[in-house]
Amino acid sequence: MKKRELVLGGLCLLALVLLPGRREAADLPADAPAELSAETNYIALTFDDGPNRGTTDRLLDGLKERGASATFFLVGERISGEEDLVKRMQAEGHQVGNHTWSHVRLRGASEETICRETRQTEEALEAILGPGTYWLRPPYGQIDEKERKLVTVPMVQWSVDPRDWELKNKDKVVQAVLEAAKPNAIILLHDIYPTSVDAALGIVDTLQKQGYWFVTVEELLKLNGIEAQPGMIYRSGDQTA
Structure with a gap:
């Protein structure tokens, strides 16, 4: 059973038990992967500005290999011709989220x-x-209170920003994220840069060994x-803005 399937199964228990963002080993499914530590923490990877052929598809390959889920905020004008990537994200x-048209x-x-x-x-x-x-x-x-009233869906910011678009250096991005990562964090990356894809997969490899599960933002909340409520902004799994 994939890690994401185990997480989704755990979501069904929310009606009975309020999960605080981490679960003790005794609460994990019996077939949970052996590499998980005694305490399991949840964290969300998010990617902006795609989809982009050559990087987004490689990222999806890597996430699938690792059983990790993510959230993609897509720029509308980039979608044409990349519909298969968008369908693959959902499948x-x-x-899948909205990052405006332009x-x-x-x-x-x-x-x-x-x-x-x-x-x-x-x-x-x-x-x-x-x-x-x-x-x-x-x-x-960035969005002000006045503009927020026009938005009819939940909004997502982040709690960890390694400025991957500026660094464009795998090792520096990985280091910046690992130094700031903690349970319930929402990590901002961009899947249009090869270095960011490499960094993302390195981050997943390291944090999974530390007992983290990578879930979508909706799952994290x-x-x-x-x-999640329309017009509200969520910066992490337990913090609003």
């Missing part, structure tokens, strides 16, 4: 711009994946007993 258990800064944007940018990408995702709630990550993580 392999990842969460990566426009929402803070200070007009109501018309915000609605157009978010709706266009939402429509593109619905055409490929069907109706759903596609959570939003505002570009640059549910594991903390949180039902």
